[in-house]
Amino acid sequence: MTTTVAAPATTAPVAKAKAARPWTQHGMLFIAPFLVVYVAFLVWPLLLGLQMSLSSVNIAGSNDGFVGFANYAEAFGDPRMWRSLWNTVLFTVLSTVPLVILGLVFALLVHNLRFMRWLWRLSFFAPFLLPSAVVAVLWRQMIYQPGFGLLNGTLGTDSLWLGDPNMAMWSVVMTTVWWTVGFNFLLYLAALQSIPEQLYEAASIDGASAWDKLRSITLPMLRRTTGLVVVLQLLASLKVFDQIYLMTGGGPEDSTRPIIEYAYDIGFTGYRVGYASAVSYILFILIVAVSLVQLRLLRKREESLR
Amino acid sequence: MDDIPPTPHRTPTTITRRNLLGGALALGLLSSGCSIPVGLGSSQTRVKYWHFLGASDGVIMNGMVGAFAKENPALFVEENVLQWGEPFYTKVAMAGAGGRSPDVATFHLARLAGIGPGQILDPINLDLLAENGLRAEDFSPPIWERAHIDGVLYAVPFDAHPMVQYYNTDVCGRAGLLGGDGKLLPTKGTDQLLESLRKAKEALGGKPSLAFDALGLGTVGPWRVWSSLYAQSGGTLLSDDGTQITIDDAKALEVLAFMRTLGEEGLCDPTTDYGASVAAFQNGNAAFLWNGDWETTTFKLAKMPFSMARFPSVFGGASAQADCHVFVVPHQRARDPQVERATYRFIAYLVKNSADWAVAGHVPAYLPALEQPEYLALQPQSEYRSVITEVALDPQVWFAGSASRLWIEFGEAFSPVIGGTRTPEEGLALAKNALRRLMETPNPFPEER
Numbered sequence: 188m189t190t191t192v193a194a195p196a197t198t199a200p201v202a203k204a205k206a207a208r209p210w211t212q213h214g215m216l217f218i219a220p221f222l223v224v225y226v227a228f229l230v231w232p233l234l235l236g237l238q239m240s241l242s243s244v245n246i247a248g249s250n251d252g253f254v255g256f257a258n259y260a261e262a263f264g265d266p267r268m269w270r271s272l273w274n275t276v277l278f279t280v281l282s283t284v285p286l287v288i289l290g291l292v293f294a295l296l297v298h299n300l301r302f303m304r305w306l307w308r309l310s311f312f313a314p315f316l317l318p319s320a321v322v323a324v325l326w327r328q329m330i331y332q333p334g335f336g337l338l339n340g341t342l343g344t345d346s347l348w349l350g351d352p353n354m355a356m357w358s359v360v361m362t363t364v365w366w367t368v369g370f371n372f373l374l375y376l377a378a379l380q381s382i383p384e385q386l387y388e389a390a391s392i393d394g395a396s397a398w399d400k401l402r403s404i405t406l407p408m409l410r411r412t413t414g415l416v417v418v419l420q421l422l423a424s425l426k427v428f429d430q431i432y433l434m435t436g437g438g439p440e441d442s443t444r445p446i447i448e449y450a451y452d453i454g455f456t457g458y459r460v461g462y463a464s465a466v467s468y469i470l471f472i473l474i475v476a477v478s479l480v481q482l483r484l485l486r487k488r489e490e491s492l493r
Numbered sequence: 494m495d496d497i498p499p500t501p502h503r504t505p506t507t508i509t510r511r512n513l514l515g516g517a518l519a520l521g522l523l524s525s526g527c528s529i530p531v532g533l534g535s536s537q538t539r540v541k542y543w544h545f546l547g548a549s550d551g552v553i554m555n556g557m558v559g560a561f562a563k564e565n566p567a568l569f570v571e572e573n574v575l576q577w578g579e580p581f582y583t584k585v586a587m588a589g590a591g592g593r594s595p596d597v598a599t600f601h602l603a604r605l606a607g608i609g610p611g612q613i614l615d616p617i618n619l620d621l622l623a624e625n626g627l628r629a630e631d632f633s634p635p636i637w638e639r640a641h642i643d644g645v646l647y648a649v650p651f652d653a654h655p656m657v658q659y660y661n662t663d664v665c666g667r668a669g670l671l672g673g674d675g676k677l678l679p680t681k682g683t684d685q686l687l688e689s690l691r692k693a694k695e696a697l698g699g700k701p702s703l704a705f706d707a708l709g710l711g712t713v714g715p716w717r718v719w720s721s722l723y724a725q726s727g728g729t730l731l732s733d734d735g736t737q738i739t740i741d742d743a744k745a746l747e748v749l750a751f752m753r754t755l756g757e758e759g760l761c762d763p764t765t766d767y768g769a770s771v772a773a774f775q776n777g778n779a780a781f782l783w784n785g786d787w788e789t790t791t792f793k794l795a796k797m798p799f800s801m802a803r804f805p806s807v808f809g810g811a812s813a814q815a816d817c818h819v820f821v822v823p824h825q826r827a828r829d830p831q832v833e834r835a836t837y838r839f840i841a842y843l844v845k846n847s848a849d850w851a852v853a854g855h856v857p858a859y860l861p862a863l864e865q866p867e868y869l870a871l872q873p874q875s876e877y878r879s880v881i882t883e884v885a886l887d888p889q890v891w892f893a894g895s896a897s898r899l900w901i902e903f904g905e906a907f908s909p910v911i912g913g914t915r916t917p918e919e920g921l922a923l924a925k926n927a928l929r930r931l932m933e934t935p936n937p938f939p940e941e942r
Contacts, residue, residue, distance in 0.1 A: 245937035422666035
């Protein structure tokens with residue numbers, strides 16, 4: 188097999204050499220199962236969604252006439268679409284900042300602890316293991332419950348944590364931070380443990396203070412992890428749905444409805460699948476844009492580090 | 494593939510989600526273990542039945558299904574209890590779209606217009622209905638009429654479930670609100686009602702005497718109360734053809750101001766959600782509960798001193814917001830005639846035994862049942878049966894009906910009015926905006942004709 192490939196390689200054009208290679212050599216056989224799933228559950232729905240977004244199809248699959256860009260035109264003139272898109276962006280900003288900073292702070296704390304490290308590691312990470320339904324019910328029914336909830340009981344307040352349009356988003360963010368900070372914490376902790384000990388040793392010999400070590404060794408060494416954490420966090424936050432759907436249902440007065448829930452509401456309870464697809468595509472474009480910017484920034488940074 | 498484990502027929506106990514899931518799981522394990530589904534002999538005709546009756550009326554329904562099974566050993570009804578509200582309608586729509594629906598499902602009458610009759614639902618087979626002894630004249634005429642879309646019957650009416658007033662006989666007795674026969678003295682107008690609520694509040698040591706679902710995720714309680722009272726004042730939401738908003742601002746605001754008074758004076762607690770309202774009444778912390786009639790069994794089982802009366806007449810009329818449970822036949826690509834026959838037999842059995850169903854609190858839509866001594870003897874379920882002629886049904890538009898966008902939007906607009914964080918004017922403006930938006934939204938199931 189190798190000889191037939193090797194012999195013409197010196198004389199014949201590259202294209203011909205490639206064509207002669209049996210497809211197993213590309214590893215196609217190994218990625219085929221993945222490819223089938225990928226096409227069936229990602230590529231195909233993506234194309235189907237695009238087609239649906241250009242029609243007025245309903246949940247029964249009928250009424251599927253082609254309407255061109257009418258759904259997109261309706262979406263751009265729909266104040267609720269803008270409101271829910273804004274809610275998603277707001278949630279992303281409000282949640283990403285504390286999730287990254289607290290993840291780092293908790294990791295630093297645990298990393299520098301001497302005793303009961305496992306307990307702290309477990310405490311910060313455990314909530315992340317809970318399913319969203321458990322988290323939502325726990326916070327809605329026990330912690331934020333108006334009247335006799337834990338929070339009102341402890342603080343002696345009478346607030347509607349999830350019922351007040353000015354507070355609902357903050358309450359959801361608080362829950363989300365508690366729930367998911369463990370993941371960022373874990374990434375940071377792993378990164379901290381991989382910083383070579385001799386750097387700190389050398390710094391100590393040079394008389395560096397703890398603060399100097401943090402600023403000049405730890406944080407720069409964590410830069411790549413921070414980039415990764417921020418990307419993952421942004422993408423996760425932009426896709427927020429479950430905890431909001433389960434805790435506030437998007438209310439009160441649309442103050443927490445993220446765009447994914449808006450698409451869900453239109454499509455699955457309003458039965459307008461065509462319009463819902465158009466709204467989903469608007470979010471899709473936003474996420475692709477954010478990812479591209481992120482990639483570019485990361486690449487630049489890596490190049491400058493070189 | 495029919496691998497859905499049948500819901501176990503248990504002796505009537507409370508169906509909680511947990512024991513339902515537990516049962517389903519256990520059966521799932523069982524059937525995967527020995528691969529022969531239990532209770533599914535090949536000689537039995539299987540009827541798949543979906544319903545959303547998860548309140549205490551679910552216990553009664555489960556008992557009726559069990560009784561049917563006993564009388565008809567050749568038939569097997571596979572009962573699936575799904576979550577009430579929007580998720581149920583989404584499920585039915587998707588199953589109907591795929592043509593792989595259950596054979597029969599419960600439905601809300603006011604949702605018929607919005608679910609694409611002829612696409613998601615199949616018309617009722619009138620021959621099979623007649624064969625099983627159900628005739629048009631046996632049903633409450635306005636409800637029967639409403640079950641038709643463009644002259645085609647799409648639903649078999651089962652009951653009406655109006656807003657009612659539950660009252661604690663102990664507390665009301667202490668407050669001097671009961672007549673010589675031990676029944677609640679009816680009130681008329683706002684002043685009398687407020688007066689009796691104040692007296693009851695005193696008897697409770699200053700606790701809010703009225704409970705209703707006023708707040709919470711997807712709350713529809715404020716809509717139910719407002720809609721009942723507003724209908725009493727003669728107001729309407731939409732013109733008959735559904736194209737014009739006909740809300741009478743003065744009347745609507747009067748009702749909202751009254752609801753605010755209830756919250757402001759502490760006659761009701763504006764932070765009560767659905768569960769808390771039922772709990773407050775059950776624990777004797779409230780003298781009155783305004784709710785649909787479906788919690789009757791809850792309080793019966795709690796063995797508490799309570800009775801029920803018609804929703805109070807406050808703004809002139811005596812109507813109460815209501816919807817009706819009906820049976821529908823979701824769309825299937827191909828229908829097995831034998832199963833179809835069994836399905837109608839099952840529907841007819843339930844309808845004819847409406848008096849059993851009335852135990853759950855609902856008022857039968859099947860008129861012969863209303864005359865049956867068993868029904869008339871039901872206490873307190875027969876106390877409010879006269880409301881059947883004065884029920885306030887939703888306007889006949891695609892976005893109305895139980896758990897519809899209309900209910901949720903109005904509930905959300907009016908909930909803060911009771912608590913005082915929005916003025917009645919602001920609440921009404923929000924509701925009208927929502928209504929306008931709903932009317933502008935294209936109907937996802939436009940008429941094909």
